Amino acid sequence: MVQRLRVRYAKRGRLRFTSHRDISRAVERAVRRAEIPVAFSAGFSPHPKISYAGAAPTGVASEAEYLEIGVSRPCDPDQVRADLDASLPPGLDVLDIVEARSGSLADKLECSVWELRLPGADPVAAEQAVKEFEAADRVEVERLTKKGMRQFDARQAVRSVAVSVRADTTAGQEPGQPCVILRMVVRHETPAVRPDDVLMGLRLVAGFAPPSSPEVTRLAQGPLDATTGEPADPFDAERSGGDL
Amino acid sequence: MPVESLFSRLEPLLPKVQKPIQYVGGELNSTVKDWDEATVRWALMYPDAYEVGLPNQGVQILYEILNELPETMAERTYAVWPDLEALMRSEGVPQFTVDAHRPVRAFDVLGVSFSTELGYTNLLTALDLAGIPLEAVDRTDEDPIVLAGGHAAFNPEPIAAFLDAAVLGDGEQIAIAISEVVREWKAEGRPGGRDELLMRLASTGGVYVPKFYDVEYHPDGRIKRVVPNRSGVPSRVFKHTVMDLDEWPYPKKPLVPLAETVHERFSVEIFRGCTRGCRFCQAGMITRPVRERSITTIGDMVDAGLKESGFSEVGLLSLSSADHSEIGEIAKGLADRYEGTQTGLSLPSTRVDAFNIDLANEFSRNGRRSGLTFAPEGGSERMRKVINKMVTEEDLIRTVTTAYSQGWRQVKLYFMCGLPTEEDIDVLAIADLAKKVIKAGREATGSRDIRCTVSIGGFVPKPHTPFQWAAQCDHETVDRRLRELRDALRGDKEYGRAIGYRYHDGKPSIVEGLLSRGDRRVASVIRAVWEDGGRFDGWSEHFSYERWMTAAERALSGELVDVEWYTTREREEHEVLPWDHLDAGLDREWLWQDWQDAVNDVEVEDCRWTPCYDCGGCPTMGTEIQIGPTGKKLLPLTVV
Ligand code: B12
Numbered sequence: 112m113v114q115r116l117r118v119r120y121a122k123r124g125r126l127r128f129t130s131h132r133d134i135s136r137a138v139e140r141a142v143r144r145a146e147i148p149v150a151f152s153a154g155f156s157p158h159p160k161i162s163y164a165g166a167a168p169t170g171v172a173s174e175a176e177y178l179e180i181g182v183s184r185p186c187d188p189d190q191v192r193a194d195l196d197a198s199l200p201p202g203l204d205v206l207d208i209v210e211a212r213s214g215s216l217a218d219k220l221e222c223s224v225w226e227l228r229l230p231g232a233d234p235v236a237a238e239q240a241v242k243e244f245e246a247a248d249r250v251e252v253e254r255l256t257k258k259g260m261r262q263f264d265a266r267q268a269v270r271s272v273a274v275s276v277r278a279d280t281t282a283g284q285e286p287g288q289p290c291v292i293l294r295m296v297v298r299h300e301t302p303a304v305r306p307d308d309v310l311m312g313l314r315l316v317a318g319f320a321p322p323s324s325p326e327v328t329r330l331a332q333g334p335l336d337a338t339t340g341e342p343a344d345p346f347d348a349e350r351s352g353g354d355l
Numbered sequence: 356m357p358v359e360s361l362f363s364r365l366e367p368l369l370p371k372v373q374k375p376i377q378y379v380g381g382e383l384n385s386t387v388k389d390w391d392e393a394t395v396r397w398a399l400m401y402p403d404a405y406e407v408g409l410p411n412q413g414v415q416i417l418y419e420i421l422n423e424l425p426e427t428m429a430e431r432t433y434a435v436w437p438d439l440e441a442l443m444r445s446e447g448v449p450q451f452t453v454d455a456h457r458p459v460r461a462f463d464v465l466g467v468s469f470s471t472e473l474g475y476t477n478l479l480t481a482l483d484l485a486g487i488p489l490e491a492v493d494r495t496d497e498d499p500i501v502l503a504g505g506h507a508a509f510n511p512e513p514i515a516a517f518l519d520a521a522v523l524g525d526g527e528q529i530a531i532a533i534s535e536v537v538r539e540w541k542a543e544g545r546p547g548g549r550d551e552l553l554m555r556l557a558s559t560g561g562v563y564v565p566k567f568y569d570v571e572y573h574p575d576g577r578i579k580r581v582v583p584n585r586s587g588v589p590s591r592v593f594k595h596t597v598m599d600l601d602e603w604p605y606p607k608k609p610l611v612p613l614a615e616t617v618h619e620r621f622s623v624e625i626f627r628g629c630t631r632g633c634r635f636c637q638a639g640m641i642t643r644p645v646r647e648r649s650i651t652t653i654g655d656m657v658d659a660g661l662k663e664s665g666f667s668e669v670g671l672l673s674l675s676s677a678d679h680s681e682i683g684e685i686a687k688g689l690a691d692r693y694e695g696t697q698t699g700l701s702l703p704s705t706r707v708d709a710f711n712i713d714l715a716n717e718f719s720r721n722g723r724r725s726g727l728t729f730a731p732e733g734g735s736e737r738m739r740k741v742i743n744k745m746v747t748e749e750d751l752i753r754t755v756t757t758a759y760s761q762g763w764r765q766v767k768l769y770f771m772c773g774l775p776t777e778e779d780i781d782v783l784a785i786a787d788l789a790k791k792v793i794k795a796g797r798e799a800t801g802s803r804d805i806r807c808t809v810s811i812g813g814f815v816p817k818p819h820t821p822f823q824w825a826a827q828c829d830h831e832t833v834d835r836r837l838r839e840l841r842d843a844l845r846g847d848k849e850y851g852r853a854i855g856y857r858y859h860d861g862k863p864s865i866v867e868g869l870l871s872r873g874d875r876r877v878a879s880v881i882r883a884v885w886e887d888g889g890r891f892d893g894w895s896e897h898f899s900y901e902r903w904m905t906a907a908e909r910a911l912s913g914e915l916v917d918v919e920w921y922t923t924r925e926r927e928e929h930e931v932l933p934w935d936h937l938d939a940g941l942d943r944e945w946l947w948q949d950w951q952d953a954v955n956d957v958e959v960e961d962c963r964w965t966p967c968y969d970c971g972g973c974p975t976m977g978t979e980i981q982i983g984p985t986g987k988k989l990l991p992l993t994v995v
């Protein structure tokens with residue numbers, strides 16, 4: 112392996128229903144189709160060196176997914192970006208590629224910005240619920256995990272939640288109707304607090320329950336900027352010349 | 356008028372179901388045409404879950420060929436799982452295609468591919484969700500022509516009531532021909548409605564339209580005869596055989612699914628047909644003669660298919676791939692060509708000889724060594740003579756030992772239980788065979804780290820085979836023999852732990868038997884099972900034997916026949932069989948002779964290498980054996 116390429120890609124529209132495994136198969140095939148000289152692990156059953164950082168759950172769209180490809184020959188990131196994007200199915204779209212020059216990608220993805228569209232929800236009730244949630248110290252929620260029902264705090268990881276109302280574009284809804292949108296910045300912690308955990312928190316503290324299931328999009332990921340309270344671009348180091 | 360996409364109505368349901376990705380389409384190499392660009396519109400269905408249906412070559416080939424026609428379009432639809440079915444019913448979303456999410460009822464033809472009978476109940480779900488009347492007689496000009504193809508369509512009688520038409524054999528040419536008939540009829544302004552269209556199809560002799568045939572019965576319930584009920588309808592319908600596979604190098608652009616499927620590879624059919632003459636094998640009987648694809652076409656298809664798809668594995672598909680006249684060259688050529696590219700090669704092996712191991716070694720050169728599979732099918736030498744699987748015990752042991760000494764650690768052996776004339780000792784012979792295999796393997800390798808797995812299922816007699824007259828073994832006997840075999844394997848102190856045992860119990864085979872050799876009276880059973888919630892009968896977690904038996908008792912209560920009559924009853928030579936008017940090319944007298952030979956342990960040779968023994972296939976169909984060798988080699992391609 113002579114080079115590591117860091118890729119930001121989007122998972123859009125109907126492709127949001129892909130699972131993490133679906134995406135990794137699609138990427139491996141796209142890499143072969145695009146004839147990108149991916150490096151392989153040594154050993155009995157060699158695997159292509161492609162690693163994924165914190166994939167968004169099945170059903171959640173994203174504008175900010177990240178992966179890293181190890182290649183066996185130096186490549187021009189712009190060329191790889193074009194080739195890989197052309198080889199991926201529409202809806203899995205390559206947004207940005209840089210050559211890695213800094214520390215672990217996963218370590219830089221400290222927080223996410225999530226957008227939740229809640230068609231049919233009451234904006235006043237949403238505002239109120241968010242206020243009560245933010246006022247609480249801890250909000251215990253539970254979720255079914257592989258190890259059974261698990262209880263954990265959904266409050267501490269949430270940096271901010273903003274409520275707004277925009278015209279609806281959600282699937283299956285009357286277009287143009289006002290739609291409540293929650294935008295939240297959530298830190299990546301263990302156990303991971305996901306947008307639906309926060310929604311459950313809103314229900315628990317204030318009885319807020321939107322009438323239909325939310326449409327969720329991850330808008331950004333990156334290191335948490337303490338002054339703005341927002342994620343910075345995880346490729347900043349690469350773009351400024353790097354700390355190599 | 357363009358037909359609207361159902362996707363915006365489907366989308367809100369998707370977060371609530373398992374594996375929603377299977378319903379969204381958008382696969383690499385899938386095709387979406389403008390609705391108005393085409394005049395003939397096909398919805399092609401594989402009546403099982405997407406993960407099983409997508410890799411099917413038959414559907415992929417027809418999809419590509421039809422979409423290449425200028426005035427024709429084809430989209431695909433699969434069986435939806437019960438979780439989505441329930442939501443679609445409550446929200447009023449009809450059966451949709453995955454390509455452009457168009458309602459299936461809006462298409463001109465719904466072509467359904469039946470590799471097995473276990474998809475019948477799923478057909479009914481799809482029709483019902485689509486809003487298409489289940490019974491063909493209730494359909495109007497607003498409904499598509501429901502057309503069945505695939506191996507099970509060689510006896511479509513049990514689902515005849517639900518079908519408008521069926522096609523036997525290779526689909527490439529007849530699909531194009533059907534498209535042309537539909538196009539002309541539509542261009543003329545649909546004269547005479549759907550009946551005239553069906554009549555035009557039927558009169559070609561290559562499309563079976565069940566409702567144009569009446570079935571008459573004897574007072575005892577046997578069939579007296581099946582006759583056309585109007586003029587212009589041929590009394591026999593023939594199968595289709597594509598000659599020269601090199602002219603049909605499909606799929607050129609394999610579909611690459613996003614969802615995980617059972618076969619994650621690019622498959623190329625290296626030949627069609629098989630003349631080994633295994634008597635239980637319907638596929639081998641109905642696809643004669645052998646037609647090879649040449650080594651060079653195979654090489655080109657593999658190259659193009661890998662480039663188009665990005666798959667990292669190639670499957671060389673056929674009924675008995677080691678029998679290709681140049682398989683050694685193909686294996687070596689491909690292994691050389693893809694050396695160092697992490698491209699795996701696989702071939703479903705069944706042949707039991709040393710040559711097969713050489714091949715397997717070649718095939719695993721660039722990849723992993725998993726396990727080898729052999730299919731002796733019958734446990735005792737006598738049994739193998741009955742089924743015409745010409746393998747001796749020495750062959751088998753020698754072959755498997757060679758495999759072990761060349762580094763293979765795991766060998767799988769396939770068998771059937773309940774074969775004609777079988778007795779307990781024939782099945783118990785499997786245990787002896789397996790032990791001998793392990794013993795010889797240990798001696799050859801000096802290691803105890805070798806295993807073999809015995810895999811066994813119930814035999815189902817199939818139409819158009821010499822066993823079409825045979826009595827199917829009852830499930831009690833099958834299950835008892837399977838238990839005794841298990842005890843004989845497990846109880847063995849010396850070898851038991853080196854032998855794995857997998858079996859399918861006998862009950863599902865009885866249902867398969869009912870559907871395989873059933874006639875039109877079985878339709879009411881299928882419908883009753885479906886109404887009772889029967890779905891996905893190929894999946895053990897959904898299949899219910901009790902449901903089938905209860906439904907059969909109810910549905911057949913007014914008839915002279917029952918499940919035993921269809922399954923465990925032996926037929927006599929001249930009984931009219933439900934599929935006798937459907938011609939697979941095989942001479943009925945030859946089949947009967949072969950059945951007699953079976954009972955007398957007489958074997959027949961493979962007509963590829965020995966003189967023709969007049970099975971009837973070639974003269975009836977005007978076909979001939981097409982095999983190599985061509986003497987050509989695969990050129991290495993420059994790979995990056
Ligand atoms: C790959 C494969 C599988 C895979 C993938 C299944 C799939 N979706 O294809 C897996 C492992 C899942 C599988 C499972 C099973 N399989 Co399988 N499988 C095959 C195999 C090796 C290749 C299938 C294929 O792609 N063939 C190539 C295509 C081009 O042929 P085709 O599908 O028949 O299509 C042509 C024509 O039939 C026709 N046609 C087909 N559909 C239609 C529709 C219309 C409208 C028209 C006009 C024409 C048409 O046109 C096509 C082009 O000429 C075949 C053996 C073989 N070589 O065919 C066995 C085979 C089809 N399987 C068989 C069986 C028994 C099964 C199982 C029932 C096994 C079991 N007991 O569980 C299951 C059932 C699965 C299911 N629910 O559908 C048998 C069928 C027996 C028979 N009656 O002939 C076969 C023939 C193997 C054999 N030698 O016995 N199978």
Ligand code: SF4
Binds near residue numbers: 636637638
């Ligand atoms: S080798 Fe035997 S089992 Fe296999 S396809 Fe040919 S006839 Fe059928």
